[in-house]
Amino acid sequence: MRFHxxxxxxxxxxxxxxxxxxxxRARYFRGHGVHSPxxxxxxxxxxxxxxxxxxxxxxxxxxxxxxxxxxxxIQLQNLMxxxxxxxxxxxxANGELxxxxxxxxxxxxxxxxxxxxxVGRTVVVMTPYIAPAWQSMCRRLIAAHRSTTIDNRGYLLxxxxxxxxxxxxx
Numbered sequence: 001m002r003f004h005x006x007x008x009x010x011x012x013x014x015x016x017x018x019x020x021x022x023x024x025r026a027r028y029f030r031g032h033g034v035h036s037p038x039x040x041x042x043x044x045x046x047x048x049x050x051x052x053x054x055x056x057x058x059x060x061x062x063x064x065x066x067x068x069x070x071x072x073x074i075q076l077q078n079l080m081x082x083x084x085x086x087x088x089x090x091x092x093a094n095g096e097l098x099x100x101x102x103x104x105x106x107x108x109x110x111x112x113x114x115x116x117x118x119v120g121r122t123v124v125v126m127t128p129y130i131a132p133a134w135q136s137m138c139r140r141l142i143a144a145h146r147s148t149t150i151d152n153r154g155y156l157l158x159x160x161x162x163x164x165x166x167x168x169x170x
Contacts, residue, residue, distance in 0.1 A: 038148070038163060053078045062090065079124075101127075106134075110141070127154065128153075149167045151167070
């Protein structure tokens with residue numbers, strides 16, 4: 001059966017996947033159900049903030065110039081301030097916060113994440129749902145990672161610190 005150029009089954013499967021994604025994330029809404037004080041604090045003080053925290057604005061300006069939405073740029077700048085990171089690197093492992101964009105290949109991302117894990121740096125993989133291959137790569141990174149990961153729809157946070165292996169979809 002066809003409606004407006006798409007099969008009915010195709011449109012329903014997309015809607016079902018979207019609703020499943022929303023239901024999975026609903027349990028962590030506003031930090032409820034998060035049993036990690038660190039992650040709960042991130043949800044309440046970083047993800048739920050719409051204004052920049054006092055401090056440096058270099059990451060915020062760089063992300064805006066790179067085409068990242070203002071809300072995501074605010075969240076990442078607040079993450080950097082909240083966690084006390086002094087420097088960041090864009091598509092490289094320089095700095096305590098490493099930001100990865102889809103400009104890198106999957107192999108380059110895997111090497112960068114491995115190098116960041118060895119020295120204890122936090123990695124941000126931007127737009128984890130941009131393409132099926134990129135989404136699959138993000139799932140493999142989560143499965144192989146030894147510490148906490150947070151999927152915030154717009155980016156995937158990979159922490160390389162003392163936290164236990166947990167994954168949150170917020």
